Structures are given as C-alpha cells and as structure tokens.
Amino acid sequence: VCDGVCVDNSHCSQPCPPDSEGNTGFLCRQKKWHKITETCRTLNAFNIFETNSYSVRPFGGNTVIKEYARKSETITDMLMQKCPEDLSCVLRNIRQSPRLPGNIAVIVQLLHNISTVLSTGVNEVKMQSYSIMANHILNSKSISNWTFIPERNSSCVLLHSVNSFARKLSINKYPIDISDVFIHTMGTTISQDNAGKNFTFSMRINDTGSEITGRVLIGRDELQKVPAPSRAISIAFPTLGAILEASLLENVTVNGLVLSVILPKELKRISLIFEKISKSEERRTQCVGWHSLESRWDQQACQIIQENSQQAVCKCRPSRLFTSFSILMAPHILESPILTHITYLGLGISICSLVLCLIIEVLVWGQVTKTEISYLRHVCIANIAATLLMADVWFIVASFLSGPMTHHNGCVAATFFVHFFYLSVFFWMLAKALLILYGILIVFHTLPKSVLVAALFSVGYGCPLLIAAVTVAATEPSKGYLRPEACWLNWDMTKALLAFVVPALAIVVVNLITVTLVIVKTQRAAVGSSMFQEVRAIVRISKNIAILTPLLGLTWGFGIATVIDDGNLAFHIIFSLLNAFQ
Structure with a gap:
C-alpha cells in the first residue's frame, strides 16, 4: 500500500485513483498499513451542476472550465445564482456521484452552507431538494x-x-410530508384546539431489513401552552445513529430511529415511542437526547417510561440544546442466573450471620466491656456489623428496584442508603484505626468515655452521611445520580461513584498504615510493663483491622473492576462472593 518499511505508529499517504482528487492516509499498526483517512472525491464546484455554461467530464478527469475559471465562488454561491428557487440544479449529479468520503464531506459542507445562507423562505420544494441531497449520504x-x-x-x-x-421551513394550510428512504420530514400546524398531535414514521435501516417505526406524541395538556397556531416539524433518520457512531468512533449503539423535533418553545415535554432495531431482551435501553453543543448523546434530556423487548417509551424535554432523540442499547449488561443465585444466597447467609453476631454481642456485652478500651472496641464491632447488615438489606431492595421500569424515586432512596451504609462500614473501620492511633500516640483514659463515643459516632455516621447527602444533592437535579441500568451510583455521566471509591480506598490505605505502625510500636512494649494491658487491647483491635481491611478493600477492588469491565462474568461472581461473605 505504502512504499518503505512499516514502522509502528508511522504515517503515509497515497494519491487517489486518476478519476478522483484527494489522497488516502495510512497508519502502521502491528507491521501492517491500515487506512485511517480518505479525501477522495469526484464532486467539485465545476461538475456538480447541470449546466451548459462549461463543458466537463462528469466526474473527475480533465475538467475544462469556461465561465468560472477565474472566479473563486463556492458551490453554495453558484447554487444561489443558478437555482435559488428550488435548489434542484445539483440533484442529478449528486445522486449519480459515488459515496466516497470526500464526496460525503463536500455534500455535508454544501448542506451546512445552504442552511446558513437561507435564513428565511424555506418552502416545501426547497426542503424536498435538501432532503434528496441528505438522503444520498445517509x-x-x-x-x-x-x-x-x-x-x-x-x-x-x-x-x-x-x-x-x-x-426555517414554512407551513401553510396543509401538512407537509417529504419522504425519502433515509430521511423523512413531516410538518403541520398545531394550536390549543387540537386534541393532540402525533407523527408516525416507518422506515428501513437498510435495503434488505424490515421497517421499524418511531412516533412523536404531543399531548393535549402540552398543546394548551401554545399561545397561537404554531409549526410542529419532525424528521426521522434510520441510519444516522450508526453514522454518528462510525464517524465519532464512539462505543455506543443506537437502537432505533433518530427523531428530530422542531416545536414552539412553550412545549416542554413530549413522548417518543421507539421500536427497537435489535430486539434483545438481555440489553436494556437508555433514552437519550443529542447535546448539540457537546456533540454527544445525553441521558439528562429524557427519561424512560416503559420498555419491553419490542419498543421503548421515552418522555423527553425538547429545547434549542436538545432537538434530536433516540434510544441507546446499554452496553455489557450481565443477567446471569448463576450470578443472581450467588448474590441472593450469599446475602441471605451474610444477613443471618450478622444478626447472629449482634445477638451474641448483646448476650456477652456485660462480660466483654469491663474496661474502657474493650467497651470502645465492641462499640466499633457492633456498629460495623449493624451497618453491614443494613447495607446488605438495602442492596437487596436496590436490586429489586433496578431495571427499565419507573421506580426512579425509590431507586434514588435505595442508592442513597446503600451508599451511606457501605461507606459507614469503612468509616467505622477508620474509627477503629483512629482508636488504635489514639491509644499508641497519646494515652487512653485522658478523655471522658462519652467524648470518645461521640467522636466515634461522628466519624462512623457523620462523615458518610455528609458524603452521601452532598453526592445526591449535587448530581440528582441533573439526573446524573443513578446508573441507567441499576440502582447504584452513576459512572459514565457524573462519576458519582467516586464519592464511594475515593473515601473507601483512602480508608483502606490509612488502616494498613495504622496496622504497620502498631507492629512497630508494640515490639517496644515489654511483658509486665505498665502499658502491656493497653498493648494487648490494641493488638486485638489491630488483628480485626488486619483481617477486615484487606477483605473490604479486595471486595470493592473487584467492585470497581465490574464497572471498568462490565462484561466480565468472573469479576461479577468474585465481587458477589466477597460482598456476600465479608
């Protein structure tokens, strides 16, 4: 393909075939040249028009220019001169042109320039011509x-x-319906008198596939907000989702038509019904809007109302920022029966064990809390067991609320409590570590027991409550608190999961440093010395931390791995086992 030796990450370019202009760019990967860019085109300002003002070979070759050779006019300038009424003088040559990357880029630029130049006066005829141009590259x-x-x-x-x-399309008395294979535009007038309006599209994704449908529904209540008769326009694209994915190199899969809506600004909510391209029941759906400034799909624009294997119903908020909507296929959703059984069986055993632990603590409390340090130690143990018990219970609640159906408020509450109680487990572990440091670096009994207990509860419950509350307050108003497919902290949009990961891993590090410090310090305390009893108590607490901290850290290390590599069943099973039996 390219001359010379292929060295990894090196680039080269080759000219296009003789009947086209531009070049093709290659990148060397693993000792092979791979095409990465191409600007080959046959369309230019002199052969795109149907005209006799110059003679030209249709696409490429030796172009002989008579009239425009000395003018630096763009295709758009010439189009506005030749056929401003209907934009039809480029249609035949565009439709006959090969769909090369360079030609696609030329047509995209032309469509962009036309939409910029024509500020008013767009009628149905011009829209038909515009759609034909867009249809060719779609x-x-x-x-x-x-x-x-x-x-x-x-x-x-x-x-x-x-x-x-x-x-800018003007609509008079009659509705507009401009249908091409890969773009379909409908328009009508709406007013408060209407009982409701809807646009229904049925289009093929490719030449061989069956048709899929999409519907835009404007409710009667919304139409009451329209102050005067107004335009409502909707455009359906069956292939644009795949094109956006291909050109932006994004790892998302659009699973329905892309529906654009142009409505009066008073209309704040519409319903959209998307038939799914892939009818897989294993992959859940996300309703999204296209963020026109950031050029990405955004879940904040829509909310899923209902879903089954055939279609999804979305409630969306159209605006200048969000005009186009679709559904995405949620990636890497594992729904393994083995994983489900491990999770629920393990959590059931864990809950029974924790209840038994708390019962034993109650029965032996008087015998094991005779000294102040023992009392404080068992306060920590009891609260670790209690918070882990509550975390497991809310984990089960959250799993039942997870899914595409509408349980949003319940899901937010469950996620808040799961976040809070799992953080509390870690912070009570931190409280035990601080108890050790207090005993080693200062002296026990220098502060009243009530002050120490208050300090432990402030760390164990106060810090997690603050973090959990700030997280939900900061992310929920923009609908960035939850993951789309589960009742748990969001990662893709707002990185809300960091509000759990960062404190948890920081505590793991602090606790491991504390255990190391205990080992060093306790070697200096001789048997029979005045500090020996305190040292024994500290060592007992350190053993707890030395066992529990790596286990908690390992558990949530695999928890993070399930987020990073969501499709790995092994990570999910290991996390479920560790989480259930910790």
Missing part, C-alpha cells in the same frame, strides 16, 4: 465511508444543518 451503503472522513464531526454538522434548515 444511505446505509455509505456508513463505513464516514469513518474515514478527516473531520470527525461531519455527521454532527449534518444533523445540526438538517435541523437548522427544517427550523
């Missing part, structure tokens, strides 16, 4: 070529341009 056969366009945001520009052009 063809399912062109999807792979979008990957090689150097400007990675070309697909975003296309979506923004089509929405912007449609926003």
Whole structure:
C-alpha cells in the first residue's frame, strides 16, 4: 500500500485513483498499513451542476472550465445564482456521484452552507431538494465511508444543518410530508384546539431489513401552552445513529430511529415511542437526547417510561440544546442466573450471620466491656456489623428496584442508603484505626468515655452521611445520580461513584498504615510493663483491622473492576462472593 518499511505508529499517504482528487492516509499498526483517512472525491464546484455554461467530464478527469475559471465562488454561491428557487440544479449529479468520503464531506459542507445562507423562505420544494441531497449520504451503503472522513464531526454538522434548515421551513394550510428512504420530514400546524398531535414514521435501516417505526406524541395538556397556531416539524433518520457512531468512533449503539423535533418553545415535554432495531431482551435501553453543543448523546434530556423487548417509551424535554432523540442499547449488561443465585444466597447467609453476631454481642456485652478500651472496641464491632447488615438489606431492595421500569424515586432512596451504609462500614473501620492511633500516640483514659463515643459516632455516621447527602444533592437535579441500568451510583455521566471509591480506598490505605505502625510500636512494649494491658487491647483491635481491611478493600477492588469491565462474568461472581461473605 505504502512504499518503505512499516514502522509502528508511522504515517503515509497515497494519491487517489486518476478519476478522483484527494489522497488516502495510512497508519502502521502491528507491521501492517491500515487506512485511517480518505479525501477522495469526484464532486467539485465545476461538475456538480447541470449546466451548459462549461463543458466537463462528469466526474473527475480533465475538467475544462469556461465561465468560472477565474472566479473563486463556492458551490453554495453558484447554487444561489443558478437555482435559488428550488435548489434542484445539483440533484442529478449528486445522486449519480459515488459515496466516497470526500464526496460525503463536500455534500455535508454544501448542506451546512445552504442552511446558513437561507435564513428565511424555506418552502416545501426547497426542503424536498435538501432532503434528496441528505438522503444520498445517509444511505446505509455509505456508513463505513464516514469513518474515514478527516473531520470527525461531519455527521454532527449534518444533523445540526438538517435541523437548522427544517427550523426555517414554512407551513401553510396543509401538512407537509417529504419522504425519502433515509430521511423523512413531516410538518403541520398545531394550536390549543387540537386534541393532540402525533407523527408516525416507518422506515428501513437498510435495503434488505424490515421497517421499524418511531412516533412523536404531543399531548393535549402540552398543546394548551401554545399561545397561537404554531409549526410542529419532525424528521426521522434510520441510519444516522450508526453514522454518528462510525464517524465519532464512539462505543455506543443506537437502537432505533433518530427523531428530530422542531416545536414552539412553550412545549416542554413530549413522548417518543421507539421500536427497537435489535430486539434483545438481555440489553436494556437508555433514552437519550443529542447535546448539540457537546456533540454527544445525553441521558439528562429524557427519561424512560416503559420498555419491553419490542419498543421503548421515552418522555423527553425538547429545547434549542436538545432537538434530536433516540434510544441507546446499554452496553455489557450481565443477567446471569448463576450470578443472581450467588448474590441472593450469599446475602441471605451474610444477613443471618450478622444478626447472629449482634445477638451474641448483646448476650456477652456485660462480660466483654469491663474496661474502657474493650467497651470502645465492641462499640466499633457492633456498629460495623449493624451497618453491614443494613447495607446488605438495602442492596437487596436496590436490586429489586433496578431495571427499565419507573421506580426512579425509590431507586434514588435505595442508592442513597446503600451508599451511606457501605461507606459507614469503612468509616467505622477508620474509627477503629483512629482508636488504635489514639491509644499508641497519646494515652487512653485522658478523655471522658462519652467524648470518645461521640467522636466515634461522628466519624462512623457523620462523615458518610455528609458524603452521601452532598453526592445526591449535587448530581440528582441533573439526573446524573443513578446508573441507567441499576440502582447504584452513576459512572459514565457524573462519576458519582467516586464519592464511594475515593473515601473507601483512602480508608483502606490509612488502616494498613495504622496496622504497620502498631507492629512497630508494640515490639517496644515489654511483658509486665505498665502499658502491656493497653498493648494487648490494641493488638486485638489491630488483628480485626488486619483481617477486615484487606477483605473490604479486595471486595470493592473487584467492585470497581465490574464497572471498568462490565462484561466480565468472573469479576461479577468474585465481587458477589466477597460482598456476600465479608
């Protein structure tokens, strides 16, 4: 492909075939050249038009320019001169052109420029011509070529341009219905008198596949907010989701039509019904809106209302920021029967063991809390068992509330308590470590017992409560608190999971340092010395920490691994076993 030796990460370029302009870029990976960019094009300002003002070989070759050779006009300038009424003078040559990456880029730029130049006066005829141009590059056969366009945001520009052009479309008495294979536009007028409006689309994803549907529903209550008769326009794209994925190189899978809506600003909520392309029941669905400024799918724009294997119903908030909506297939969702059985059986055993532990503590409390240090030690043990018990109970509650159906408020509450109680386990472990440091570095009995107990409870419950409350307050208003597929802290959008991971791992490190310090310090205390009894108590506490801290750290180390590699069943099973039996 390229001359010379292929050295990893080296680049080279080759000219396009003789009948086209541009070049192809290659990157060397693992001793092989791989194509990464291509600008090959046959369309240019002199062969895109149907005209007799110059003679030209249709696509490439030796172009002989008569009229425009000395002018630096763009395709858009020339289009506005030649056929401003209907934009039709480029349609035939665009439809006949091969869907090369360079040609796609030329047409995207043309569509962008047209939507910018035409600020008003967009009628149905112009919209038909515009749709034909867009339809050519939205063809399912062109999807792979979008990957090689150097400007990675070309697909975003296309979506923004089509929405912007449609926003200027004027609608008179009669509804508009402009249907092409890969883009379908509908428009009508709406008013308070309407009982409700809906747009229904049925389109093929490719030439051979069956049709999938999408519906936009505007409720009667929303229409009451419209002050005067207004326009409502919706556009459906069956392939644009795959094109966005290919051109942006994102690891997301759009699983339905992309539906754009242009509505009066007074309309704040609409319902969207998406038929799924992939009818898999193992992969849950996320309702999303396209963030026009950040060029990404955003879960904050929509909420899933109902889902089954065939379709998903979303409630979305259209705005200038969010005009286009779709559904994503949630990646790597494991629903293994083995994993479910391990989780519930293990948690059942864990809950029984913790209840038994607390009963034993109550029965022997008087015998094991005769000294102050023993009393404080058993306060920590009892609270670790109690918080772990409550965490397990709320973990089970959260698992029942997880899923695509509407349990949002319950899911938020369950996630808050799971977060709070699991953090409390770690902070009570930290309280034990601070108790050891207090005993080694100062002297026991220098503070009243009530002060020490208050300090332990402040660390064990106060700190986790503060962290959990701040997390939900900071992320829930923007719907970034929960993961889309489970009642647990969000990772992809807001990184709310860090509010658990960072404190937990920090405590693990502090506790391991404390155990090391105990080993060093206790070697200096001789048997029979005045400090010997305190040292024995400290050593007992240290043994607890030395066992529990690595176990807790290891458990949630695998918990983090399940987030990073969500598709690995082994990580999920190990985490479930450790979490159940810790």
